[in-house]
Amino acid sequence: MNALSSRIESTPLLKVDGLTKWYGHILGCRDVSFDMRAGEVLGIVGESGSGKTTLLNCVSGKLPPSAGSIQFETSRFGMSDIYAMSEPDRRRMQREDWGFVHQNPRDGLRMRVSGGANVAEPMMSLGGRHYGKMRQATIDWLERVEFDTGRIDDRPANFSGGMQQRIQVARNLIHGPKLVFMDEPTGGLDVSVQARLLDLLRELVRDLRLAVMIVTHDMAVARLMADRLMVMKSGQVVETGLTDQVLDDPQHPYTQILVSSVLQI
């Protein structure tokens, strides 16, 4: 508990208040409120269709919510409502301060350019114009995500799922974001690759003091990565708390079912 509190800062980085999203008359998520601080990993768990991804998309600026506000501590403008910002400012803030790791690497990578160019892109988007320096930074980051640098100039289509996901992680961390969104980052991977990638992510998140909002339906991922958990069901948050507390002593009936239905070998 002491280690946790020293790593996490006291002022909030992200404030979500009363977030609601309707798709016509169908509910995406309803009245979600939470704060995140720098260095904190927030896990969102729940079954398919419970509104996890809707929440993630709303918070990450991809999907304007029907009601509620999302405020973020931006580098340029300080604490501001992300949907009240002008579009160029919001896009710039997303490039500078955020990262987004998709479940399917094909959604997060440019498949027509090499892995190295994919990792270097955020630097160029932020004004990097020196090839040699960007190349070196790319190689450093590929080593950091334990990627074979000999294959830096291959296309992502020629990489395995685990390698693609490593490229995606490097691409989303190279520019030093404050907050990274992860949508099932280990979703489509086999368990041994999953375990190695999780280990790596955990290490990077701790080293870089990143705030991470991670959506997953895998309780093991939640246990390993998250400091805090939010359990969602039918678009509503039914339980929140420290990860160990929620998983070891679930209060809500749905959380109890969720925790007890994890397969044991």
Add this chain to the structure above:
Amino acid sequence: MSVQTGSNNAPERYYNYAYLDEQTKRMIRRAILKALAIPGYQVPFGSREMPVPYGWGTGGIQLTAAIVGPDDVYKCIDQGADDTTNAVSIRQFFAKVADVETTEDTSEATIIQSRHRVPEKPLKAGQVMVLQVPQPEPLRFLEPRETETRAMHAYEEYGLQYVALYERVARVGRINAGAGHPVMVEERYLMSPSPIPAFDNPKLGFSEAIYLLGAGREKRIYAVPPYTRVRSLDFEDHPFAVQTWDENCALCGADDAYLDEVVLDDQGAKMYVCSDSHHCAERREAGHVGPMAGHQLAQAEKEPAQ
């Protein structure tokens, strides 16, 4: 059907002078004016069906049709040559529908239409260079969504274009500018200069002449007005450079022109000749000789092109 010439130009013919009707030409002129007012910005326009297939220069033909008048002198080149099929037929087209005088001489022409080359001879004030563009959007290869590329132009988010350059440097070790190397116009709009070779990119900047670029299939017109800053993109440690050749032109000995490689037989023999056929012929007339002067290729060019 009889071919109409300047002599029987009845006033009513001027309704669809130069093939297009007046309303269409006016629409295209408006787009041209807007393009000139915002250098490098792609102006959408209502591209018409032309009597040639897309990809054969429909954008350039519509631009020429909108600006041409009976007093103009028209030159059309494909690659650098005046005598290739596409160039000859477009030139004949305008001779027929616009009663315009045609020429192969760069300095005589007031309108020069081209796809791949800008003539070697520097263009002067009063000349208009019309370029045919297959793909006006330089970011299209990396970003397939039009909505997204429009936003990127609007907000000047051009980092993505450098990804393409990064890729080239990673693969071949240099910027390796081939054709259609992207340029920044007045440090505001990113522009694809049609598939002209990078060799011709520097000619776009601070030119005396007007450059008009038209994409018929993609329905976009854009322009570089005279005396505009045009910068070819590059990296700090990999500066932009144009192509150079170890050889000189085999026919006229030019050492500063854009050269085409011509394969002569199946034994590996080849020669390099100026891609700008008129420039080469003019130099030969002025007495310049290259190592293979008098080759039959030089004879072929003397035949009338039309």
